[in-house]
Amino acid sequence: MSLYRIALQVRYFGKLYHKTKALLQKQTITFCIALCLCVASWAQQDVLSGDIYVRPEVQDKTIVGEVTYTYITGNDSLRLDAHNMIFSKVHVNGKKTAYAYDTRFLRIPPMGAVGDTLELSISYRVQPKQTVYFVGWEEEAQTRNPRLPQIWTQGQGKYTSHWVPSFDRMSEKVVFDLSIAFDAKYTVVANGKLKQVEEKDSYKIWHFDMQKPMSSYLLAFAIGDYGVQELTSKSGIPIRNYFTKVDSLKVEPTYRHTQAIFDFLETEIGVPYPWQNYKQLPVHDFLYAGMENTGATLFSDRYMVDSVAFNDENYVNVNAHEMAHQWFGNLVTEVGAKDHWLHEGFATYYAYLAQDAILGKRFLTWKLYETARQLREGKGQALLDPKASSLTFYEKGAWALFALRESLGDVHFKRGIKKFLTEYAYTNVTVAQFMTVMETVTGQSLTDFKSIWLKNESFPYQVAMELLAKRNSEIQSLLNWNQNKSKDTVSGIASLPKVWKKATTPLKKELTQAYFPQMEVDLQTLALQDDDLQVRKTALSHLKEFQLEFNPIVENMLTEKSYAIREMALFALWSHFPENRLDYLKKVTTGTVFESGSLRLGWLVLALMTEGISPDKQREYYLELTQYTGSAYPFEIRLQTFYYLHNLKGWQDRNLFDLLQACTHPVWRFREQSRELLKALAQQPEMAPRLQILSSRLTEKERKIVEPYLKKE
Ligand SMILES: [Zn+2]
Structure with missing residues (x-):
């Protein structure tokens, strides 16, 4: 017997053990059925x-x-x-x-x-x-x-x-x-x-x-063609972070906090990481944000970011979410779609918990405050509904776990989770079985919880706010302030500067988000110059009325450590002060489209519309812009370029051909939006014949897909 064979047998035994355990759990049900039907055993x-x-x-x-x-x-x-x-x-x-x-x-x-x-x-x-x-x-x-x-x-x-x-x-x-x-x-x-x-x-x-x-x-x-950064978790699990070699400088910001998240999850969940190693790898035009394949997460390369783009959108949440799935989804797997909470709600909740521990700033409760409002406005679905939306499975799912933990207490909650994962390891499980484990471990009936959080369609907003207020005194003050303000708007708004003075960053962001247009200019100025970049970004995004005193502040934002802020500042200044357009364009550093994405595109478009730029330069910028519709570029960039060319009436044949092909792209959102645009273009008398000729260059399969969108309505 070779060593290889021994290894195989050990593995088979392990598998049989897990399967037998699951069968034993089902034995009472099987027994009843056998009694009733008196059928011969069926294997x-x-x-x-x-x-x-x-x-x-x-x-x-x-x-x-x-x-x-x-x-x-x-x-x-x-x-x-x-x-x-x-x-x-x-x-x-x-x-x-x-x-x-x-x-x-x-x-x-x-x-x-x-x-x-x-x-x-x-x-x-x-x-x-x-x-x-x-x-x-x-x-x-x-x-x-x-x-x-x-x-x-x-x-x-x-x-x-x-x-x-x-x-x-x-x-x-x-x-x-x-x-x-x-x-x-x-x-x-x-x-x-x-x-x-x-x-x-x-x-x-x-x-x-x-x-x-x-x-x-x-x-x-x-x-x-990938390189790899190798880490090891505290428990000794190898973690391998892959990167396309051209992006070696993006490794640190992209994978920031990876090991901390891993170590946190292992400790918090209380069950060792269930696989031999963990790998993460970015891919071009991925269909989703990330996918938690066992021990081998793939994710969209739009999350490969430098340290500037990190402040706009980063991988941290997706990183934690897919990692949490290694337990919730991969180690224990749902039986059917009505148990989907056990995957998405759990991964979402544990990702928020990890960020709360690592990033601080009361991340969990503020995040839940934000999602509670989305859920209140949503159409209301039960978590057990197999056809529920992502918002329900992910965000209401995370909320349900938060509420469950609040009602059981930390010790009981963690003990229950550990028992659940251990008992059903490497098998499939239903929500009902999860609830039974939690009830058994804690000796507590969870009937109310089930009806409020799992079966009810509506989101229990009042209950949710009370839970948050208990955990976060600043949210409690905000809720009180909101209530008083609804009774007396004028004095409510007038008291904003006082509230601002004592506020921490998340509250400032919240106030800016909700009340920026109503704020006095002094307070708006404070928000635009806040120490925290996210507060400044929120303020700038709400800046519609451009006061002259904001000018130097916004000009400074052209060099912010955020491409999104630079882009907003550039557009605002460019449209308000035509005489300085050239200066603004010069002041902004965009990097390539692979770094700054939308900022680079916006910069090119503004440059094309700015007087004083030589025709040669403008031609160069136009050619650069038109290349971004090609399949080599991330679909987000291609889509935005389609829209810019549409507004500029700057379509070249190759861009139209790229649009035709985009209508067959595997990414649903990109494909659908491209089809909408194509449909609109096909109605234009000067465009229709061009599109017809170009479509003859498509493959037969592509042409079949695209044809319905070329029809005149
Ligand atoms: Zn997920």
């Missing part, structure tokens, strides 16, 4: 492990793969999800076997005796319609954006079964080991621990090892 197939080997082929965006599943047979056939695959081999225990396949499900008939352990091996080829994204492999894209090319996957919502025969049902947890063959010059990242890199002639095979079972939707890999 389900149970998949223990999966060894996957894939070779992505860039040329035709194809995956060539092999997968071997070890499973325990039951009475029924083994059903795998597999989209549009071509199988060259389907063997059980090394022998060719009969199977059924309808381009969606692969079914292996029951074989051997119930309880036998069998090995199913499949060789296949597939051109995934979704889930695997080959990004920026055209030469032009690579010259414009050195972060390209990349290949990456997104399983949740898109289904891993588009690139490997696997299990869409979250309850089938498998110990997966991934091996990926690719061109040796790239970096390959996947779930698990990199065990070995095999060198072949022109390529390498990266072998990753996992030891615990997980659902298929959490499988992931990513390929690109």
